[in-house]
Amino acid sequence: MPFKHKEMVEICKKREGFSADAYYLQATFLSPMPPESSSRRCLVQHHTLLKEDEAAAAAAVATQSKYGCKVGPVEEELVRPIPPRELALPFRSNYAVLQKVDAYDNGAWWVGRVLGENDDGCYYVVRLDIDGFDVSVPFFLLRNHLQWRDGEWFHPPPSRRYVPAD
Template identity: 35%
Template sequence: MAFKSGDQVEVCSKEDGFLGSYYTATVVSQIGTSSYAVQYKNLVEEDECTPLTEVVKADELRPMPPKPPFVSSFCYLDMVDAFDNDGWWVGKITRKKGCNYYVYFDTTRDEIAYHVSRLRFHQDWFNGNWIITSKKGVV
């Protein structure tokens, strides 16, 4: 998929320690046929004021997923994205306690509690379509 300057995208990081995370960005420009310069919405330069701009490969970009409807509950093993450390991290629901859902992350083997407002169903961009992982069970 080709992007143009100004397009809102998510960058799927493939760097160690960031695998399985997505960061909101704006395309600044296309560089050659397989790279783009992007400016992140939430990531900043070392000065902690200037939005981070970097060059990423085209296969690390996807369009912004459609805004999901408000979700007040999730089920056991639902694939979700949890908003943490300025990005969305892919995990699965393992349990619920009060308003918090515990999310397990395969990449780090961590289980962390999140308020429902910081979660969304995980969606994959596949062959030009958004695919939502189905529900697995009850928490």
């Protein structure tokens, strides 16, 4: 396992029935867990839990830490390092329509696509992949979406897909 004790990581959450990433939550890696059956798991301390994550953490016998954050096991394949700043954070004018991005909102990085920007370029409209909702996000709460595979970061291929307006 490439992570060290108390290293900052992100936990990938996927939408039920979909293979694509939906959002990322920040956590602290604590330790690998003893092997059980065929799954490889590790213990993390969640910094943020959304409603569905709270139920999953409770079901996974999560315990309350002294900092008030949930500690619990997660599948090792869902854990990735924090994306490097130099790849994830471009200048605000670098976002293109339909570019895949992560938008920070409500304690998580949500995967979506840029639909456009407002007149002064300070806010971008992003359609979230998980539910199709459009959110207006300030440029400093956006980052390039990056994929983590085999210990390396990759930019997703450019999209030619049309994203219809509601």
